[in-house]
Amino acid sequence: MMTQKQKTTFIYAAPAVLLCIPLIGNVVSKEFDWSASDFGIAAVLLFGTAFLIDLIQRIVKNKTYKILISAAIVLLLILTWVELAVGLFGTPFAGN
Template structure:
């Protein structure tokens, strides 16, 4: 059984692990071309999502509400990530 401290550590470790994937791709392949600003934006998005999920886990006591809010946070994260990557909504900060 994981303690609360271990769960929090795991939540904040996951963004670092996820950022290592494009870092390795950038180092190994010429096809993946992330700049420093790409890593900074991805890091801010991933760590803010991790922070919000950790905040929800600690403040919301009812399990069903906790799951619903976490799913909402993940959906918003996904939509912002997709918008930055390919621009599905056509906003001024859209990618490609």
């Protein structure tokens, strides 16, 4: 069983590892072109999601509710990311 400290470390380490992927892509490939603002937006989205999931894990006691609320938060992250990337819903924040 993981301790609360280990869970918190994992929750906040996952976004950092995910942000390393585009960073490495920027260094080794010319086709991968993220600006500083792209990294900033991604960091806010990923660490904001991590914060909300950590908060849910600490506050909600029922395991089923923890999973459902966390899944809803991750789904919201994915939908927001897709909208910013390709404009799935056609909002003013839509990407290319």
